[in-house]
Amino acid sequence: MTQSPFLLSLGAAVLLSGCGGSSGSSTPQTGQFSLAVSDAPVDDASEVVLYFNEVVLVPEEGGEPTLIDLSEGGPDRIDLKQYTGSDRAPIVTNETLAVGNYTMCLYALDGDGSTDLSYVDSDSQGIVSLKVNSKGSCQGVKGNTDEAGRIFFNRPFTINTGNNNFVAEFDLRQALVDPVGQPGMFIKPTAVQLINLAGVGNIAGTLTETQRLACEADTASLLGVSEFQHAAYLYQGSRDRTTMGDIIGDASYPDGSVLVEPVATADISFDETSQSHRYEFGFVGEGDYSIGYTCVANNDLADSHETDAEDFIIYQHYTPVSVEADQTTTQDLAPIL
Secondary structure: OEEEEOOOOOOOOOOOOOOOOOOOOOOOOEEEEEEEEEEEOOOOEEEEEEEEEEEEEEEOOOOOOEEEEOOOOOOEEEEHHHOEOOOOEEEEEEEEEEOEEEEEEEEEEOOOOOOOOOEEEEOOOEEEEEEEOOOOOEOOEOOOOOOEEEEEEEEEEEEOOEEEEEEEEEEHHHHEEOOOOOOOEEEOHHHEEEEEOOOEEEEEEEEOHHHHHHHHHHHHHHHOOOOOEOEEEEEEOOOOHHHEOOOOOOOOOOOOOOOEOOOEEEEOEEEOOOOEEEEEEEEEEOEEEEEEEEOEHHHOOOOOOOOHHHOOOOOEEEEEEEEOOOEEEEOOEOOOO
């Protein structure tokens, strides 16, 4: 495991002080707020496009909310599939806010089955509408349209003096839902995290050809499967594969289970530049983690618990994987002898 420098677009904090006057008044302290979006990818769609139209920020201590209109010149069209790993698409840049704690909502326009509004280009269904599966105001503050879904970040965050850079990270393997018997697809807002870029790093690496072929051969022999999807699962702390669970979403593990759910997943795909199979976790907080590797991620459903009985296993674990701020930790997925 090695580490290399990783540059984030973080401005140095600039302390602002008020100028004393005869009345003893001071200039209110402010900070610059920037927001981008990124994606942990899903494998069965070529495009996942959201038309973002508004950001609403509500100060926790009271005061006027801030509504940021993203629709000037048309809504902000973002194909999440184009911004994976540590890549991100900016939607708000250097918005001046008073320092303090805020609650935030991000709104995206409902799809109508065309490419003019939010949509998914699905490998199996073609173009289908996409909606965020939540509606309503942001802490009582109503936005500018009723035809938009709400991503509500219920954990307040702090704006400090200087630059404040955040990313809304979509884990599409958990967030993208194709409901049975209903048209279109939905984004589950609970699978979107707001990440402060201060104090985060990346994890990236290569899946060796030896390990890739071994997983497919062993899994085919053990489970009798013939279709494969390679992915890396990220878990907090140091653990082995006996405690590495699948994605369960709104479901739960059996009572007494030692399994824990991954905090993030990353597809492993072939990189033309390096001519290798690679993965990347972007925007990971400092600390120790473990990685589970599987080649049957296609059998891991987002809202249920799968085991080897449903043809899902974690094939190998790698631990510990340590992350430091502003660094990329390299962890290759190779056979462990």
